[in-house]
Amino acid sequence: MQITVTVNGTERKADIEPRLLLVHLIRDVLGLTGTHIGCDTSNCGACTVLLDDVPVKSCTMFGVQADGRSITTVEGLARNGQLHPIQTAFKEEHGLQCGFCTPAMLLTGAALLDRNPQPTEEEIRWAISGNICRCTGYMNIVKAIEAAGQAMASQKAPAATSS
Amino acid sequence: MLPARFDYHRPETLDEALELMDRFGDEAKVLAGGMSLIPLMKLRFASPANVVDINRIAELSGMSESGGELRVMAVTRNSELETSDLLRKRYPVMAAAAPLISDPIVRNRGTIGGALAHADPAGDWGSVMLALRAQVVARTTSGERVIPIDDLFETTFTTTLLPNEILTEVKVPAPNARSGGAYLKLERKVGDFATVGVAVQLSLDDGHISSAGIGLTAVGTTNVRPGEAEETLVGAEPTEEAFAEAGRRAAAAAEPMTDVRGSAEYKRHVVEVFVRRGLALAQQIAQGS
Numbered sequence: 001m002q003i004t005v006t007v008n009g010t011e012r013k014a015d016i017e018p019r020l021l022l023v024h025l026i027r028d029v030l031g032l033t034g035t036h037i038g039c040d041t042s043n044c045g046a047c048t049v050l051l052d053d054v055p056v057k058s059c060t061m062f063g064v065q066a067d068g069r070s071i072t073t074v075e076g077l078a079r080n081g082q083l084h085p086i087q088t089a090f091k092e093e094h095g096l097q098c099g100f101c102t103p104a105m106l107l108t109g110a111a112l113l114d115r116n117p118q119p120t121e122e123e124i125r126w127a128i129s130g131n132i133c134r135c136t137g138y139m140n141i142v143k144a145i146e147a148a149g150q151a152m153a154s155q156k157a158p159a160a161t162s163s
Numbered sequence: 164m165l166p167a168r169f170d171y172h173r174p175e176t177l178d179e180a181l182e183l184m185d186r187f188g189d190e191a192k193v194l195a196g197g198m199s200l201i202p203l204m205k206l207r208f209a210s211p212a213n214v215v216d217i218n219r220i221a222e223l224s225g226m227s228e229s230g231g232e233l234r235v236m237a238v239t240r241n242s243e244l245e246t247s248d249l250l251r252k253r254y255p256v257m258a259a260a261a262p263l264i265s266d267p268i269v270r271n272r273g274t275i276g277g278a279l280a281h282a283d284p285a286g287d288w289g290s291v292m293l294a295l296r297a298q299v300v301a302r303t304t305s306g307e308r309v310i311p312i313d314d315l316f317e318t319t320f321t322t323t324l325l326p327n328e329i330l331t332e333v334k335v336p337a338p339n340a341r342s343g344g345a346y347l348k349l350e351r352k353v354g355d356f357a358t359v360g361v362a363v364q365l366s367l368d369d370g371h372i373s374s375a376g377i378g379l380t381a382v383g384t385t386n387v388r389p390g391e392a393e394e395t396l397v398g399a400e401p402t403e404e405a406f407a408e409a410g411r412r413a414a415a416a417a418e419p420m421t422d423v424r425g426s427a428e429y430k431r432h433v434v435e436v437f438v439r440r441g442l443a444l445a446q447q448i449a450q451g452s
Contacts, residue, residue, distance in 0.1 A: 001171060017168065018168075018169060018170065018171035018214065019165060019166045019167070019168055019169060019204075020165075021165075021205075040164055040205070041202060041205075042198065042201075042202060042269060043354055045266070045268055048268055054242075054271050055267075055268045055271060056268060056271055056272055057268055057269065057272075060197060060198060060201045060202060060269075060272070061197060061201065061272070062171070062197075062201070062214075064171050064173075064216075065197075065216060065218065067173075108268065126267065127267055129266050129267060129353040129354070130265075130266030130267050130268035130269060130353070130354060131268070
């Protein structure tokens with residue numbers, strides 16, 4: 001089946017079998033291997049991507065379901081060579097150990113900050129509860145998402161006062 | 164894991180979807196959120212020849228309350244139910260259950276209609292709908308029928324829906340002013356199926372319980388209504404003793420299995436405790452405290 005998907009802002013076309021999972025479309029057909037396959041059972045969340053800005057587990061969707069829609073993967077977070085504030089915060093706060101869950105944590109964190117720019121620790125822990133870090137590095141992941149929220153708020157603050 | 168091959172259909176309207184179901188019958192599966200169907204297909208426990216994706220049918224999404232009932236369309240996502248002010252104010256048992264279903268990312272896809280049509284005895288919505296005495300609407304090209312929730316679940320993963328029917332909406336009778344509800348769920352970790360879940364709904368009238376609904380999760384071949392526990396409550400005063408008696412009767416009605424999540428004896432005990440606690444919580448809400 002012919003599909004068109006906007007991936008990280010770029011329109012991509014593919015001819016795929018309906019049974020191809022979204023994660024395989026992203027990794028094998030589109031060549032974006034930043035999205036990881038962990039448990040393959042929708043438990044671990046390593047395959048999380050944003051579908052029209054909403055986090056979904058790409059191992060539990062068919063690629064054809066993304067037809068005509070927009071996907072953001074970890075490769076789409078940085079813009080014009082500039083890391084997304086959440087990427088900077090994960091680096092600064094040591095929000096990763098082995099790094100396997102990191103792309104998903106970044107996307108889930110970014111989606112949370114999008115709708116709730118200043119989340120409490122509780123809200124962050126709640127939001128990432130579908131993403132497992134098998135290194136159990138949650139302390140710094142939570143800190144990094146908190147720090148990213150603060151960084152984004154201080155970036156936005158001047159614009160808000162000048163308008 | 165790759166599912167078996169299938170033909171994919173993505174109708175834009177309900178009528179189109181119903182025609183497809185008429186054409187394919189039991190050769191087709193309806194794809195709503197896919198949070199149960201896709202895992203089953205990956206494991207090849209299900210290999211439908213046709214998948215009818217109803218996610219783009221706008222009329223199957225959303226909820227509204229009017230004429231003494233709440234209508235929730237089948238493809239309404241759990242994440243939407245979780246954040247609904249209407250549910251928080253008027254249907255606390257639904258508001259309590261929604262954020263306990265699976266995990267936040269799965270809730271972005273999972274739907275209420277899909278969950279009910281899947282008929283997993285460990286599903287949370289089934290118990291909630293038993294407690295609320297809800298009905299579901301099943302549509303075909305030739306019309307619709309309204310199915311009381313007690314008549315929907317036949318056995319594990321099996322409903323009374325016909326092969327060409329699509330479950331299109333859930334109808335919940337609006338509660339009266341002095342009512343309350345609660346959902347309690349014991350799970351080992353976020354995203355796990357319930358070890359035990361209990362949904363309760365109470366209405367009070369002149370210091371007495373005028374109606375009571377209870378649904379039990381993961382302690383039988385379907386979601387379970389412990390009828391004798393409900394009966395002992397109706398007409399009684401909302402006292403600790405009445406709630407304790409209901410808990411004992413609900414535990415007696417439960418038929419849990421010993422598995423990795425706990426022994427049958429333990430789960431039965433949890434039912435007793437959760438029914439008691441849930442009723443106390445529902446009473447507090449009903450009394451506005």
